[in-house]
Amino acid sequence: MAENVIIPNLPWIIAGGMSIGALGLIAWMFTTWLRIKNGYPLDGAWGQAIYPKRDDEAMERIKLLSQENAQLRAELGSIKDRLANVERIVTDSAHSLDREIEQLRGSRSN
Known part of the structure; x- marks a missing residue:
């Protein structure tokens, strides 16, 4: 029903x-x-x-974080360059490394 x-x-x-x-x-x-x-x-x-809402404190914080980000990127770039040099040294044969060291010693004594 x-x-x-x-x-x-x-x-x-x-x-x-x-x-x-x-x-x-x-x-x-x-x-x-x-x-x-x-x-x-x-x-x-x-x-x-x-x-x-955007306020001055938030904008200042964003600016500081942007500056820190730029500094860290620059530091990362220099670390990459240093790592490339270390990789080159490690992968080069010992003979070429010895030759480069001797060339550097010879240029210092001149």
């Missing part, structure tokens, strides 16, 4: 659920638009700020 009552009303139940979902989506879009319009930061799923 209960099946007869639910089946004829099934399209109305589905339409009601879809309309409630659509209204919820429209309300969420409206509140997000209001937040953007008034300059509030947007929140992620766990409450973290997605687009936080």
Whole structure:
């Protein structure tokens, strides 16, 4: 008997659920638009700020991190050069290494 009552009303139940979902989506879009319009930061799923406002402290921190990044890249480049020299020394035959050392000693005594 209960099946007869639910089946004829099934399209109305589905339409009601879809309309409630659509209204919820429209309300969420409206509140997000209001937040953007008034300059509030947007929140992620766990409450973290997605687009936080920029302040001077954050900009200064970004500048310091950029400088440190440049210094580390320069240091990495010099380390790569030194490593290339060590690899060259290790892979060269002992005879050519001895010859280079003797040439360096000879240039010092001149």
